[in-house]
Amino acid sequence: MKLFKDAGHLFRLAGVFLLGTLSFLAIRAFVVPHSFGQYGHYRGAAIAEIAAHPVHFAGHQTCETCHSDIAQTKSAGKHAQVNCEACHGPLAKHADDPSIDPGKPDVAVLCVRCHSASAARPKDFPQVDADQHSGGIPCTTCHQPHNPVIAAGGAK
Amino acid sequence: MPGVEGFMYPNEISLYWSVLIVLYPFITGLVAGAFILASLERVFRVEAVRPTYRLALLTALAFLLVAPLPLQLHLGHPERSLEMYMTPHRTSAMAMFGFVYLWYLMAVLTVEIWLDYRADIVALSNSTTGWRRWLYRILTLGSQNVSERALHIDERVGWLITLIGIPSAFLLHGYVGFIFGSIKANPWWSSPLMPVVFIFSAMVSGIAAVMLLYMVLMRLRRQPIDMSCVDTIAQYLLYIFIIDFSLEMLDLIHRIYEADESFRSLDFMVHTRLWLSQVVLQICIGTLTPILLLFLVQVTKLSVPVRKRIYVVSGSLALIGIFAMRWNVVIGGQLFSKSFLGYTTYKMALATREGLLVSIALTILPLVILWVLVKLLPPWPEKRHAPLPAALAAD
Numbered sequence: 001m002k003l004f005k006d007a008g009h010l011f012r013l014a015g016v017f018l019l020g021t022l023s024f025l026a027i028r029a030f031v032v033p034h035s036f037g038q039y040g041h042y043r044g045a046a047i048a049e050i051a052a053h054p055v056h057f058a059g060h061q062t063c064e065t066c067h068s069d070i071a072q073t074k075s076a077g078k079h080a081q082v083n084c085e086a087c088h089g090p091l092a093k094h095a096d097d098p099s100i101d102p103g104k105p106d107v108a109v110l111c112v113r114c115h116s117a118s119a120a121r122p123k124d125f126p127q128v129d130a131d132q133h134s135g136g137i138p139c140t141t142c143h144q145p146h147n148p149v150i151a152a153g154g155a156k
Numbered sequence: 157m158p159g160v161e162g163f164m165y166p167n168e169i170s171l172y173w174s175v176l177i178v179l180y181p182f183i184t185g186l187v188a189g190a191f192i193l194a195s196l197e198r199v200f201r202v203e204a205v206r207p208t209y210r211l212a213l214l215t216a217l218a219f220l221l222v223a224p225l226p227l228q229l230h231l232g233h234p235e236r237s238l239e240m241y242m243t244p245h246r247t248s249a250m251a252m253f254g255f256v257y258l259w260y261l262m263a264v265l266t267v268e269i270w271l272d273y274r275a276d277i278v279a280l281s282n283s284t285t286g287w288r289r290w291l292y293r294i295l296t297l298g299s300q301n302v303s304e305r306a307l308h309i310d311e312r313v314g315w316l317i318t319l320i321g322i323p324s325a326f327l328l329h330g331y332v333g334f335i336f337g338s339i340k341a342n343p344w345w346s347s348p349l350m351p352v353v354f355i356f357s358a359m360v361s362g363i364a365a366v367m368l369l370y371m372v373l374m375r376l377r378r379q380p381i382d383m384s385c386v387d388t389i390a391q392y393l394l395y396i397f398i399i400d401f402s403l404e405m406l407d408l409i410h411r412i413y414e415a416d417e418s419f420r421s422l423d424f425m426v427h428t429r430l431w432l433s434q435v436v437l438q439i440c441i442g443t444l445t446p447i448l449l450l451f452l453v454q455v456t457k458l459s460v461p462v463r464k465r466i467y468v469v470s471g472s473l474a475l476i477g478i479f480a481m482r483w484n485v486v487i488g489g490q491l492f493s494k495s496f497l498g499y500t501t502y503k504m505a506l507a508t509r510e511g512l513l514v515s516i517a518l519t520i521l522p523l524v525i526l527w528v529l530v531k532l533l534p535p536w537p538e539k540r541h542a543p544l545p546a547a548l549a550a551d
Contacts, residue, residue: 009297010313013297032242120166
């Protein structure tokens with residue numbers, strides 16, 4: 001018993017650690033969401049929450065139901081694989097209510113986002129130094145954005 | 157593009173890991189090194205280094221408390237760091253480091269310091285007044301038992317904790333090396349020698365730091381420096397420095413002989429962008445010079461003032477050299493392109509969250525914490541309240 005008496009402080013230290021561990025487990029039980037780990041290392045309920053988010057993008061099939069002429073022009077050109085909303089932005093609201101005017105994209109900003117010259121882009125990808133190429137004239141003066149090759153008829 | 161030479165992929169142009177990530181292994185290394193120095197006295201019974209035993213433990217604690225701060229500042233959202241404890245991610249080396257850190261802080265260092273200081277804490281809880289009395293009383297955990305047998309038990313348990321602490325200290329810093337060494341996509345880091353090199357360089361920096369701190373604090377206290385103590389520390393510093401340098405050279409020779417597809421690119425980098433920080437600062441000034449100076453002390457009979465100056469110079473150069481080593485690992489590993497055809501530049505910011513001023517503050521902060529710890533728990537042998545247990549006194 002003398003050993004226990006002289007080692008009493010160590011038991012107190014062990015008690016502090018035990019208290020700390022129990023507090024940690026209690027806090028953990030309180031703060032870790034119940035659905036954590038349901039499917040993987042994330043909160044399972046997050047899937048339903050994300051699914052409930054409002055839809056912003058309508059999807060190109062929705063666009064094409066009304067704008068079939070544009071879809072046809074686009075399918076013949078180099079931008080065939082570029083989605084409508086990649087340039088026009090998310091337009092679910094416009095699809096739900098066509099009276100909402102989506103406005104036209106600012107070509108001075110939009111075109112150079114993909115076509116400004118950069119060593120990181122593939123060599124055969126069309127890229128230009130915008131200032132030298134057009135000298136400030138809007139791209140749409142010469143290029144029709146839905147089928148940008150000038151030989152195809154130029155801007156309309 | 158300014159600062160970029162040759163071909164860089166777009167996501168390689170600016171560095172993600174800044175000077176704070178240089179500071180993180182540097183500070184962690186000081187912790188592990190200081191603890192190994194303390195264990196020399198406790199486990200290996202190198203009695204000459206006894207005057208620095210407690211100072212080494214407090215230094216390790218002060219730096220360990222600051223070690224996660226560079227990461228917190230680098231990542232932002234410090235509140236999220238607790239999630240690695242709440243929802244542990246067992247396949248992430250980075251996330252599991254939280255447990256290695258916690259183990260070392262709580263199960264090793266704090267317990268060892270508490271056991272070693274317990275008699276002092278009890279004495280101080282009775283001799284002080286005001287808030288200090290309350291603080292010491294809390295630290296006693298309500299036990300005033302400082303009987304010879306109780307202290308003997310403390311000594312034995314402390315010895316066991318130190319014994320566990322040595323592999324723990326190796327684990328703590330080996331893990332930091334492992335985090336770099338296990339990144340197989342980066343040829344500058346990917347090396348199984350990395351954890352070993354990190355451990356030995358940590359021991360060099362920790363031992364040099366405690367040696368310098370001891371000499372500076374003794375001067376500030378106007379007390380004589382125990383020369384047999386610093387002579388012994390310098391001797392161990394030399395031995396470990398030689399092992400550390402040999403390991404680094406082994407890694408270098410291995411890379412040169414193997415000469416894999418990354419070699420030409422890395423070789424070019426060492427001869428250009430890293431020339432100053434690696435060859436000049438790390439190898440010549442920070443490694444060879446202190447090794448030669450410490451070797452000189454071993455083979456010649458120099459007077460005490462000269463030895464002191466040599467120790468201060470070689471200790472400071474060792475710290476600069478180890479910092480340069482961390483810099484070259486962390487920054488060097490991000491300067492070259494995965495295409496092996498281009499190089500970028502790291503420009504350190506001044507007054508940003510990851511800038512120079514924050515780094516300087518994080519380097520000074522452990523010293524401030526150490527100052528507080530030294531005031532609360534004086535590490536000086538003459539202020540030791542506990543009589544040595546009979547079993548030890550007989551040794």
